[in-house]
Amino acid sequence: MSEYPVGATHTTGRIVSALEGGREAGVTELAGELGISKASVHNHLVTLERLGVVVSTDGRYRLGLRFLDIGMSVRDGMPLYAVAREETKGIAESTGESSALVIEEHGEAVYADVERPERNGGRIRLGSRHPLHASAAGKLILAYRSRETVDEYVETRGLDRFTDRTIQSRADLRDELRSIRDRGLSFDRGEYSEDMRAVAAPIRREDRSEALAGALSVLGPAERLSGKRLEEDLPGIILSAAKRVELDLSE
Amino acid sequence: MSEYPVGATHTTGRIVSALEGGREAGVTELAGELGISKASVHNHLVTLERLGVVVSTDGRYRLGLRFLDIGMSVRDGMPLYAVAREETKGIAESTGESSALVIEEHGEAVYADVERPERNGGRIRLGSRHPLHASAAGKLILAYRSRETVDEYVETRGLDRFTDRTIQSRADLRDELRSIRDRGLSFDRGEYSEDMRAVAAPIRREDRSEALAGALSVLGPAERLSGKRLEEDLPGIILSAAKRVELDLSE
DNA sequence: AAGTTCGTTCGTCGTCACTGAACAGTATTT
DNA sequence: AAATACTGTTCAGTGACGACGAACGAACTT
Numbered sequence: 290m291s292e293y294p295v296g297a298t299h300t301t302g303r304i305v306s307a308l309e310g311g312r313e314a315g316v317t318e319l320a321g322e323l324g325i326s327k328a329s330v331h332n333h334l335v336t337l338e339r340l341g342v343v344v345s346t347d348g349r350y351r352l353g354l355r356f357l358d359i360g361m362s363v364r365d366g367m368p369l370y371a372v373a374r375e376e377t378k379g380i381a382e383s384t385g386e387s388s389a390l391v392i393e394e395h396g397e398a399v400y401a402d403v404e405r406p407e408r409n410g411g412r413i414r415l416g417s418r419h420p421l422h423a424s425a426a427g428k429l430i431l432a433y434r435s436r437e438t439v440d441e442y443v444e445t446r447g448l449d450r451f452t453d454r455t456i457q458s459r460a461d462l463r464d465e466l467r468s469i470r471d472r473g474l475s476f477d478r479g480e481y482s483e484d485m486r487a488v489a490a491p492i493r494r495e496d497r498s499e500a501l502a503g504a505l506s507v508l509g510p511a512e513r514l515s516g517k518r519l520e521e522d523l524p525g526i527i528l529s530a531a532k533r534v535e536l537d538l539s540e
Numbered sequence: 541m542s543e544y545p546v547g548a549t550h551t552t553g554r555i556v557s558a559l560e561g562g563r564e565a566g567v568t569e570l571a572g573e574l575g576i577s578k579a580s581v582h583n584h585l586v587t588l589e590r591l592g593v594v595v596s597t598d599g600r601y602r603l604g605l606r607f608l609d610i611g612m613s614v615r616d617g618m619p620l621y622a623v624a625r626e627e628t629k630g631i632a633e634s635t636g637e638s639s640a641l642v643i644e645e646h647g648e649a650v651y652a653d654v655e656r657p658e659r660n661g662g663r664i665r666l667g668s669r670h671p672l673h674a675s676a677a678g679k680l681i682l683a684y685r686s687r688e689t690v691d692e693y694v695e696t697r698g699l700d701r702f703t704d705r706t707i708q709s710r711a712d713l714r715d716e717l718r719s720i721r722d723r724g725l726s727f728d729r730g731e732y733s734e735d736m737r738a739v740a741a742p743i744r745r746e747d748r749s750e751a752l753a754g755a756l757s758v759l760g761p762a763e764r765l766s767g768k769r770l771e772e773d774l775p776g777i778i779l780s781a782a783k784r785v786e787l788d789l790s791e
Numbered sequence: 792a793a794g795t796t797c798g799t800t801c802g803t804c805g806t807c808a809c810t811g812a813a814c815a816g817t818a819t820t821t
Numbered sequence: 822a823a824a825t826a827c828t829g830t831t832c833a834g835t836g837a838c839g840a841c842g843a844a845c846g847a848a849c850t851t
Contacts, residue, residue, distance in 0.1 A: 293586075294584075295548050295807090296548075297546050297548035297807090297839065297840095298584060299591065300840095302587075302591040305610070309613050310614070311613065311616070311618055312617070315798075317796085325840080325841095326840060326841050327798080328799085328800080328801090328839095328840070328841065328843095329840050329841075331799065331800090332545035332840085335545050335799095336545050336553075337549070339544055339550075340549070344645055344646065347798095349798095352610065353650075354611060354645055354652060355646075356608075356611035356614060357607075357612065357614065357666060358667035358668065358669055359560055359603065360606075360607035360608025360612070361665055363560070363561070363603045363607060363608065365561075366561045366562020395592050399604075399609075401605060415608060416609035416613075417609070418606075546838090546839070547808080547809095547838070548807090548808060548838090548839080551808090551809090566829075567829055567830085568827085577809060577810050578810095579809075579811080579831080579832090580810075582829070582830065582831090583808075583809085584808095599817095599830090600829095795850075795851090796847105796849075797847085798848100799844105799847095800843105800845070801842105801845085804840090805840090806837105806839080806840085807835100808837085809837090810835090811832105814830075815830075817829100818825105819825080820823100820825070821822100821825085
C-alpha cells in the first residue's frame with residue numbers, strides 16, 4: 290500500500306493546501322509549483338469548483354468559504370465544545386483576556402474555541418494549530434499521555450524552536466511534563482512567542498483515561514500577564530472553570 | 541467532458557459531505573449510504589486521515605478541525621473582511637444585535653463574519669449559507685445583478701419556500717428587487733424564518749460594476765426588530781456603515 | 792500585427808481507483 | 822463458552838479514467 294491509497298485525492302489536497310490563506314492562483318502557476326501537468330491541475334480545479342469549495346473568476350482560482358462552513362459545523366458538533374462554551378466565555382469576561390478551548394488533533398494543539406481573539410495580538414485564532422511542546426495547553430495534553438506517546442511525538446515532529454525559552458531537549462520536556470502533572474496546571478512563559486504568556490488547565494474524561502478531553506487556556510501579552518496575576522489569580526480562575534467543565538461532561 | 545473531471549475527488553467530496561456536522565461514522569455505514577464499496581470508502585478515509593482532515597478512533601471516522609483552519613485562513617485573507625471588520629463590530633455594539641458581513645458564492649448568501657451570533661437564536665453562524673431569495677442580504681445581492689443572472693438563479697435553484705412570506709414567484713421577486721435597488725436597502729420580514737427580521741445595506745465596488753462586493757446586515761428576533769427601530773433606526777445605522785466600508789474599500 | 796502569455800480542450804497511454812471476496816478482529820447472542 | 826454477526830481491513834484483478842504533452846483560442850504586450 291502506498292502512502293496515500295487514493296492518489297487523486299492526495300493531489301487535490303496538495304492543490305487545496307497551495308491555495309490556503311485565500312491565495313488566488315492560475316493553472317500554470319500551480320502546475321509549475323506542484324510539478325503537475327496543467328491539464329491535471331485544471332481538472333482538479335474544475336472538480337473542486339463543481340463541488341462548491343473553489344471559486345473562479347476569469348481564469349484565476351481561489352478557495353471559497355465552504356471550508357469555513359464545514360469546519361464550523363464540525364466544531365459546533367463537538368460535545369466538548371457545547372459543554373465548555375459558556376465557561377470559555379466566562380473566563381474571557383472575568384479576566385478580560387483571550388480564552389480558549391484547546392484539543393489535540395494529529396499531534397497538534399488545535400484551538401476549537403477562542404474568545405476575544407483580538408486580545409492576544411491576533412496570533413491565535415479559531416482553528417489555529419500549534420506544536421504540542423510549545424504551548425501551555427499543548428504541554429498539558431502531552432503531560433497526561435503515556436511516555437511512549439510523548440516519545441513518539443518528539444521523534445516524529447521534533448522539538449522545533451520558536452524562542453530562547455522553547456523546550457529543546459527530551460529531558461527538559463520530561464521534567465516539565467512531570468511538574469505539570471503534579472500541579473495539574475501548565476504555563477507558557479514565552480516559549481512560542483517571546484512576549485506571550487498563557488495558563489492552561491486540564492479537562493479530564495470521566496473515566497480518568499490517559500488522554501485529556503481537552504484544555505482551557507487564558508493567553509495574552511506578557512505586559513498584562515505577569516507576577517501574581519499570572520501565577521495565582523489566573524490559575525485559580527481557569528482551574529475552577531475546567532473542573533466545572535469536567536463535571537458537566539460526565540453527566 | 542463528464543460532470544466531475546476527477547471522479548476520485550468527487551467521491552472524496554461525497555464522503556466529506558456525509559461526515560459534515562461532526563458526524564462519526566463507520567466504513568460499512570458510509571459505503572452503504574453512498575453506494576460505494578467498503579474498500580473504496582476505506583481507501584478514501586485513510587487518504588483523508590493522512591492528509592490531516594479526518595481523524596479516526598478505533599475504526600470510526602469523523603472530520604477534524606483542519607477544515608476550520610483552512611476556512612478561517614481563507615476568510616482572514618479576504619480583503620473585504622479586513623476592511624469591513626470594524627464596521628461589522630461597530631454595528632453589533634451600537635445596536636446590541638447580531639451583525640454580519642455577507643458575500644455571494646456559488647449562488648448562495650454566505651456569512652463571512654458574524655458578530656454576536658448568540659443574539660439571533662443560533663440560526664446564523666459564521667460560514668452559514670442561505671438561498672439568495674430568502675434573506676435581506678441575499679436579495680440585495682440579487683438586486684444588483686443583471687436580469688439574466690437573476691433568471692438563471694431562479695431556474696437553477698428555484699424559489700424554495702421557508703415560510704408564508706418567502707417570495708414564491710418570479711414576478712414578486714422582480715418587483716422586490718426593483719424596490720430594493722431604488723431604496724438601496726433590503727429587508728427580511730420573516731421570509732426565511734417566521735420570527736426573524738433583518739436589514740441589509742449594499743457594499744458596492746469602486747468601479748460601480750454590476751456585482752456587489754458584499755452586504756452588511758443586522759438581524760435578530762421580530763420581538764426586538766420591529767416598528768420604527770426596524771424601519772428607520774437600523775437602516776440609518778447600517779447604511780452609513782456600508783458607505784464607510786465602500787469608501788475604505790476604494791483606497 | 793507578430794509575439795507571448797494565459798486557460799482550456801484534445802487524444803493517447805498506462806496506472807490506479809474501484810470492486811467483490813476473503814480475512815481478522817470484537818461485541819453480542821445463545 | 823461457543824457461535825454468530827457484526828465490524829474494519831487487506832487482497833488481487835481489471836477496466837475505467839487520471840495524468841501527460843501537444844494543440845487550440847483568447848487576451849494582452851510589444
